[in-house]
Amino acid sequence: MKFQTIIVGGGLAGLTAGLALQKKGISCAIISSGENALHFSSGTFSGDCPEETVRLFEEAGIVxxxxxxxxxxxxxxxxxxxxxxxxxxxxxxxxxxxxxxxxxxxxxxxxxxxxxxxxxxxxxxxxxxxxxxxxxxxxxxxxxxxxxxxxxxxxxxxxxxxxxxxxxxxxxxxxxxxxxxxxxxxxxxxxxxxxxxxxxxxxxxxxxxxxxxPSVPGIRVQLQLKKAFERAGGTFLMGDTAIMAEIADGTVRFIRTKNLDSHILSADNYILASGTFFSKGLTSSMQKISEPLFGLDVECPEERTEWYSEDFFAPQPYMAAGVKTDKDLHPLRDGQPISNLYAAGSILAGKKNAGMALTSTFKVVKKIAL
Ligand SMILES: Cc1cc2nc3c(=O)[nH]c(=O)nc-3n(C[C@H](O)[C@H](O)[C@H](O)COP(=O)(O)OP(=O)(O)OC[C@H]3O[C@@H](n4cnc5c(N)ncnc54)[C@H](O)[C@@H]3O)c2cc1C
Structure with missing residues (x-):
């Protein structure tokens, strides 16, 4: 199956990206494993949010x-x-x-x-x-x-x-x-x-x-975004998981998913919006923190003992872990950017809040819809 953009992750970042791109006439598929941070939302967004958010959400019926x-x-x-x-x-x-x-x-x-x-x-x-x-x-x-x-x-x-x-x-x-x-x-x-x-x-x-x-308003907003995305012509692969990505010559060639194992999904551009540990966008072993789908470079302290602070109430360094990117949000793999892959939302290294997720998402949308 071929799309113009394939998005891995159906949380705030993935759905916002999909809806904004569909509205610009770019055909998208969202692969969404399941639960995301919206299902646990306080009903508020912290951090600088892009102006476009309010209008796009309003078009989806969300005040x-x-x-x-x-x-x-x-x-x-x-x-x-x-x-x-x-x-x-x-x-x-x-x-x-x-x-x-x-x-x-x-x-x-x-x-x-x-x-x-x-x-x-x-x-x-x-x-x-x-x-x-x-x-x-x-x-x-x-x-x-x-x-x-x-x-x-x-x-x-x-x-x-x-x-x-x-x-x-x-x-x-x-x-x-x-x-x-x-x-x-x-x-x-x-x-x-x-x-x-x-x-x-x-x-x-x-x-x-x-x-x-679970958060009742968070679930509702996620459903409203999903419905708006589908109304705009997007394809939402609910309950499916991207399990393998083929990368050659610095570009993603295709993705395989758990449910569509005999088909490949390919696109001109891909967005990784798979969230952080909570959503399995990042995983960890005793030795390292990894991005499991593309094998991307991850920003986090080298030593395991530096992943966390002994002070329970202090900011925990592992919470800021995320994939490394260039300035255009192309993730790095072995130090090299993947030219048709973008990262958006809490999979990125740094502070995690809705504002940051939305800011990176709209930046990626502008790059793809140039
Ligand atoms: C529990 C929790 C509550 C939060 N509450 C707030 C809040 O109230 N306000 C605020 O400002 N910020 C909050 N945050 C910060 C939050 O990170 C952002 O607000 C934002 O919602 C993150 O969105 P996201 O789309 O990047 O990631 P997520 O919401 O985590 O979505 C990622 C999605 O990708 C899917 N996925 C992962 N891997 C794959 C794969 N291989 N194939 C297919 N799908 C995959 C996951 O199942 C998930 O659905 C919260 C974070 C957490 C963890």
Whole structure:
């Protein structure tokens, strides 16, 4: 099978690259093994984000709040405030390190333990704002509650998205003059409509805060990007893994995947957006950190003892490991760039956040679509 561009990895970088390229008329295939960092997302993007992000996401039906070039603040599940650039529409952003409220209600489905209400309440109280925690119970959650392992964010969202009016009535019944209601991110799995409907129905600001993974808004955004990519004509090979790449004379000739073992996939250009250790874009043995598909040069400390810091709270050097590239983001193999291969996202060496993933992605898109 022949495409103009083949992308390895269907996370934020791979999907954004695929969607942007398809929109420019460049036929793409994305090979995507599975879970990616969006599935664990806080619902916010940190780091400088390119201007193009907001428009491209909007075309995919995804509303991003905030300014891609200016910091806003979000309330985190630990009750602290964190600088971010952009946020999914679930999250309320604040212009300073203080939430904008005079009286807060944190409302949590009864029996849901993946939402740290005590930390959030403590953080808000430390800002000098009164805060109460209440739980609500709905008949549709009864079965889930009977099996605690089912009482997880995605399972709850599947139930609550189907009865938003009841949820709204329940929360209105808990209100006692509060002007901010904090809810866990357990709404809007397949579309943002439940989030919007709750905001419209409840007479107070609503801020949806992250839960323990999986991330409901992250899964939704990944699905929206995937659908937009497919609508634009892209081919998404879901659940497939690139297992072998043929390289000759400094160019990639073709890729083989696990599911299409009798076919080769070839393209004019290839993008490696396979993420970091978490997504198996990088692997490690006792001796070294490697990029497993193309055998690329990896930037990381030589000695294993330098991969990590003894201080648990210090930045861990292995977290910054990634593939080496030239200035045009062509990865190096034995010190030489591969001319039709680009690297984008957290597979690159250095700081890992959404801003960095998106900046490198749009840079690669511009190179390919020249
Ligand atoms: C758990 C976690 C949570 C994060 N949360 C945030 C956040 O809230 N905000 C923020 O700004 N940053 C966050 N980050 C930083 C994150 O790195 C970036 O935001 C960004 O999402 C990374 O996107 P990516 O596409 O480069 O990689 P990934 O999201 O890791 O996607 C890589 C994809 O490639 C696939 N893949 C790997 N190898 C192959 C192969 N051989 N064949 C086919 N597919 C393959 C993987 O299965 C995966 O789907 C988080 C990182 C992690 C690890």
């Amino acid at each position: 991003l709040k905030g300014d891609p070039a200016k910091d806003s603040w979000r309330l985190t599940p630990s009750g602290s405030m964190q600088k971010v650039r952009l946020a999914f529409e679930d999250v309320t952003l604040y212009p300073s390190e203080k939430i904008n409220a005079t009286n807060v209600l944190i409302a949590n489905p009864e029996g849901f333990i993946d939402f740290p209400t005590a930390f959030i309440a403590d953080g808000i109280s430390q800002q000098g704002i009164p805060c109460k925690v209440k739980s609500f119970s709905l008949p549709c959650l009864k079965l889930l509650r009977e099996s605690p392992s089912e009482m997880r964010s995605v399972g709850i969202a599947k139930k609550l998205d189907g009865c938003i009016e009841e949820v709204a009535e329940c929360i209105k019944g808990l209100l006692d003059g509060e002007d901010l209601v904090i809810l866990p991110q357990v709404f809007g799995l397949a579309s943002p409509e439940p989030v919007r409907a709750l905001r419209a129905a409840i007479p107070a600001e609503i801020n949806f805060i992250g839960t323990m993974p």
